[in-house]
Amino acid sequence: MFRNYFLVAIRNMNKHKFFSAINIFGMTTGITACMLIFLYISDELSYDRFHARADHMYRVNLYGKISGQDIHTSTTCPPMAAALVAEIPEVEEATRIDSYGQSSIKYGDIAFIEEKMFYADSNFFQFFNYKLLLGDPRTALKEPRSIVMTEDLAHKYFGEEPALGKMVVIGNENETFKVTGVCENAPTNSHLVFNVLLSASSADFLRKTMWLNNSLYTYLVLNKGASIEAVHAKLRGLAERHVGPEMERFLGKSMKQLEAEGGQFGYTTIAVPDIHLRSTMQHEIEPVGNLLYVYFFGGVGAFIIVIACINFMNLSTARSAGRAKEVGLRKTLGSLRGQLVRQFLSESLLYSAVAVIMALAACYLLLPSFNLLAGKTLQMELLYTPTFIASALALIVLVGFIAGSYPAFYLTSFSPVEVLKGKVRSGMRSKGVRSSLVVFQFALSIFLIIFTIVVYQQITFMQERNLGMDKHNLLIINNAWKLDKNQVSFKNTLLEQTGIVDASFTNNNFPGVNNTTVFKASGSEQDHIMGVYYADVDNQHTMRFEMKEGRFFSPDSPADTLGIVLNEAAVKEFGFEKPLEEEILYNDNEDGLERLKVIGVYKDFNFESLRDKVRPLAIRFTRTAGRLMVRYEGDPTKAIATIEKLWKTQTENEPIQYSFMDQNFDRLFRSEQRMGQVFGVFSALAIFIACLGLFALAAFTAEQRTKEIGIRKAMGASMPSLIVLLSKEFTRLVLVAFVPAALAGWYIASSWLQGFEYRVEISPLIFVGSGLAAITIAWVTVGYQSIKAAGTNPVNSLRYE
Known part of the structure; x- marks a missing residue:
């Protein structure tokens, strides 16, 4: 019996090649996306599980x-x-x-x-x-x-x-x-x-x-x-x-x-x-992930597989009139409803099985590109484990059952007399179920568009935001201490080179601050926690942050060795009204207590992640340090070549170690960048699969209204008016989907942005643009069917059935 079910299913697939191709392609796309998401989530959840005593x-x-x-x-x-x-x-x-x-x-x-x-x-x-x-x-x-x-x-x-x-x-x-x-x-x-x-x-x-x-x-x-x-x-x-x-x-x-x-x-x-x-701790060894992103990707995977199942149901419904007659004849010849249900579910399971097999092949081919996109080193071996194989079989059954449930149970519910008299068609004109499914699909699609746009805007904002200092065209030689006694001469010679604008020694590794310690205002017992780093007299114009009052360190002032420069946040922390008249006590735990004169205040700049508010930061004077900041202009490769050439003359077989300030800052939100890229790709896939469902409903509508279109054309209706007639229903569905999608998108995007101290505002234009994009996608999707139906010869339309 089951062999017969699958033979009939194969014949039906072969008979309706175009329908079968769209169905399998949509399901394959959805299952491939889910497999890649499964690999991503599995990797995120597997961290440090290889240790034998991981649970303790x-x-x-x-x-x-x-x-x-x-x-x-x-x-x-x-x-x-x-x-x-x-x-x-x-x-x-x-x-x-x-x-x-x-x-x-x-x-x-x-x-x-x-x-x-x-x-x-x-x-x-x-x-x-x-x-x-x-x-x-x-x-x-x-x-x-x-x-x-x-x-x-x-x-x-x-x-x-x-x-x-x-x-x-x-x-x-x-x-x-x-x-x-x-x-x-x-x-x-x-x-x-x-x-x-x-x-x-x-x-x-x-x-x-x-x-x-x-x-x-x-x-x-x-x-x-x-x-x-x-x-x-x-x-x-x-x-x-x-x-x-x-x-x-x-x-x-x-x-x-x-x-x-x-x-x-x-x-x-x-x-x-x-x-x-x-972990929410500072100073992690490796950039940490985010459990919220795992939930996001899991939700997108669920959305995609649900949308793929909805497509199958809509595509099956679109051609259900012919299958309804088949059901009526089978029932007349003695077939039981249970047998017919199993027949439909067998077809659905076959589609699902073929889609899973093709998805495995697609996953294998796409995995290297996905690894590059997600910054992972995922392996296909995870898909060959007994756990995944069992999951894949369960997926075949689940997707097959869900996708085939509506046509199986709906089409087999009518009596043979109703079907053969054509009464089933009137029952099928109730578009409530199909319209609801399309609304659900496009609500998900609009939500994904909104959230993806917000993520990209925030990432762009973090990349382009004025930090209060210029992070661009700034190269840091991280092992400048290798120069030993040649540090000053190296810097001076470097500044004579074409393309080199400024240079400054510092002990700090931006972004962040290497040392955070406790200070006290002179005459006060109140402790104040403040970051501090050492820099030479050229640090301010090399980094290009602005002074608010007072001055930066000067080569003409020997007393600056006991001077200190504060940012605005530090002045606020101490409560200074006239900071240039104040002194600060600093206990470095080694050399004892130092009394430091405040000689200047500079405007706050973001020296850490944009997730955090600018905190108090002080700068102390040094003549040389382990790192050398170099500001260049023009082509960075030329600047690097100049620096490396001079470096080789000052060191013996020592490789130079350098980085770029803007790239160092970009690493702070690398997880957000990758999340945005991966989310964008899967969002596009979800929207594409949703369009297949809309295409199915458009085909179904055109089929149902064939006679109506013929009559309207015979009465003088123009093609544009018929196209509008057929398209406005889908526009209405997209507008209905827009309301819950916009609310969900605003809530989820706002919650995500709360994790950043400095963030973009969610513009109403995002929602308007997302809605217009969804409507445009809908029009493009149904346009072919609408034009095809409106262009049909009215004689053929009136001969329909």
């Missing part, structure tokens, strides 16, 4: 509130890990990592700048499940001056030679490290992706015992049966015992006094698998 693994975060300013950072202090194991019984093991940043690695004559370098404790490979290919996981990071490389990096430097035991030079000439391990490349679905691990015992600062020096990442694993809530309860005591005394010594107040003033200081945790999608 947490990272310790620091939270606080001092002087009204919130502190939320993923970094903690060097002694935290040892204290966790020693003082909290629920903690089985703890480990630390600390970013080394970028540096040169040299082996013989081979030298490259490498990124993603970290210090790591000796138990790193026992704590995490990164696979060590060569070396002993227990000892690879134990001895000072030990280094573990990924297999790609080892091949880059040593080729086919054995890597173990090789000596490489990192950074300064005297920093020689021994290769003690080679590990697999870190999985991309990890919040910690590294190229190089250096033994923590190589860094003296990692042995410091200060608890207020929070610069590294601390992880813990719970004992079996222990709860993280018990750890949280004991973290407070840990902070009181260790942070409290230091706070009194450096801030002049106890933890209880801080809390009495409305402040707080303590530690919390986040599960390692939750870091990628749920």
